[in-house]
Amino acid sequence: MSAGDWKDMYAAALAGDLPRVRHHILSGVDPDYQHPEVMCTPLVASLVQGHDAVAQFLLEHGASPHLRSEFDGLTPLQAARRHGRAQLAQQLAQRGAREAAPSWWRRWLGL
Template sequence: MSAGDWKELYEAALAGDFALVRYHISAGVNPNYQHPEIMCTPLVATLINGHVDIAHYLLEHGADPHLRSEFDGLTPLQAARMHGHMNIVTLLQQHGATESREPFWWRWLPI
């Protein structure tokens, strides 16, 4: 996998381009990679942008339902709840996602 392929997968997930997401996943691009320039997961990005069909596809094709998106500070479960995708909350829980003990807002607390 090259980072360029992952970036295109990420952009497709962000934009809701299902065909391009499907292409990159079938070509072996890792949906759990977080590029050092972006530090987000395609799953969380697609949930934030309301592309529920792509979220389903990513979960069925290896996206980690526990993986926190570093830039957003959100797990997929937190992103789905925050953006009102309760059907995805159920799907994430079926994939083993549980509530994180660390709230997403921890990163903004003063040190």
């Protein structure tokens, strides 16, 4: 596996492959990057797919609890609640996550 391979990390998040996600994050892959071909965050993808350990790892290693996944149209908190990830929804809320991105975040993104 090469360091910096965001697509491989995203595929690992979808599959629930924590060792592969860990490899990429510890190699410096940005957990908040949204590739133009995918437009989804690894955090939201792992929440939708039910991979709690991957989502937890991403949160502990810099994934934003506020970043809306463009393809899904979901914030991490929305994804957690919609897909029955109650414990992660609680953790996200404790980190200040909201159903919608904070107004400062929306302004920064031009929404």
